[in-house]
Amino acid sequence: MTGFKIGICGCGWLGTSLAKQLLAAGHHVVGTKRDAADARALSETLGCDVVPFDVMKPDYTSVASLLGCDIVVINIAAGRRNADFNAYQAAMTAFIDTLFAAEVKHVLFISTTSVYGDLKGQVTEHSTPAPQTASGQAHHAIEAHLRAHYGNTSTVLRLAGLIGGDRHPSRTLAGRSDLAGANEPVNLVHRADVISTIVAIIHQQQWGHTFHLCAELHPPKATYYPWAAREMGLMPPQFTVSTGDGKWIDASETLKALGLTLRYGSPYQMIANGAVSPD
Template identity: 35%
Template sequence: MRTTISILGCGWLGTELGRNLLKKGYIVKGSTGTNSRYNELEFTGIQPFYVRVEPEAMVIDYFSFFNTDVLVIVIPPARQENITDIFPAQIGKIVEQIRQMKIQKVLFVSSTSVYESTNKEVREGDEGIPEKPSGRAIIEAENILLNRQDFQTTVVRFGGLIGANRNPGRFMAGKKGIPGNTPVNLIHRDDCVQILSQIIEKEIWGEVFNACCPDHPLKKDFYSKAAEVSDLPIPEFSDLPENYKVVNSDKLIKRLEYTFKYPSPMNYLNELQAWDFRI
């Protein structure tokens, strides 16, 4: 019997993951909260569902979306006040459906924002108290899922996402006075998709993984190069100190025996230059 995967949040990352899983022979259901994305999903072969998760309730067209073997949650916290209350409440509503439909396996897309910037390398278990409310909301959401005994959750903490249609040259083009001597924690969408797919294929559950490029160039080097290959104004960096963290992904690499397509974000920029990338 073919395995069914439901992806809650088919945006820039979730849709690409769905396409990849379809090629591997899985049945894929995908959710969106907008009508335009709903129509786009239909053309990919992903079975489209309308789902909007609110703290008080879930707005959904068909609850058969949750009739699945694996639920992948790809919904970041929205930028709004009280996010430390709202996002965990949203996850709580999702848990209600997981329990009701007796889903056994959950894959939660998290973020390295759960780590404090302590000017050192961080590994799984070094979370501390994140500076941003979004980071605190995400780590609480992780705990809600990981502490459940009636299903298994694997959490993947991605660094900053780069890749198709996300030109990093635009992030800081023309800006001035930016502290530039801090390392970046980035990952390409292609690697994100392969990592999530391999976790599902290899059935690695009940784990927490960091997922970033193993190489961490300085902010000034990466974003200057990104602007250069995109014909955008080069940002001006300062030597002012800035708190940072270096996210270590050794656990993921060892457990999955994973080889990054883009071991450094600079590899991606070199590829863009080779293709005369312009956005």
């Protein structure tokens, strides 16, 4: 297979690991970081072109190499604290417009399963989104804008809660009490499985789809998170009694379409020897 020229917008916790995998597969990678110094440092580490780019304050004159890519993976989060999702949505749709004008052939947008909102029970790739949060609403609107421009030459990948390396929800939940949603299913996916899925989409040229990704096992939050905290040597969180069932993300159709088997099909596999599992 001849290598593609692939842009990765957002070389952070997920994007940097993805860049390493794509470089190892023989692709020409162009990455972005918001800070110029961080971009230079990562460029030296990866051995590829990493350019400074902030979607909220874009300077497209500095990213000509990105706009010349065959495929662009948009992996830009709005930020977890005090995010202005209206501004984020406007910036992302303007960025998509720029990619389209530059005749970038394919776009893969990394979205979130929060677009499904408060749906209950099994959620498949065919479930109708019903976003409730500002994040979910913004991501759903960005997805729609992408499809309007790119149609069958783009793909959306919606991710459940991301963990891997030193990242795990139990670190932020540790020691907390009166947490809601005791009986709600856990929906998590490991970074290694996300990267394998993105690589499969690119290599198989799976465009025109809406995929989503989550581990296959969905233990109740009140069972899993205290266990995970104890495994990591943290104080277990406490949940209040809950009768709500919540939603569980069924990614079996995505896995079948891509011919994939998850490395971490169970959230319990994502923690090994008392620590969060390696990549």
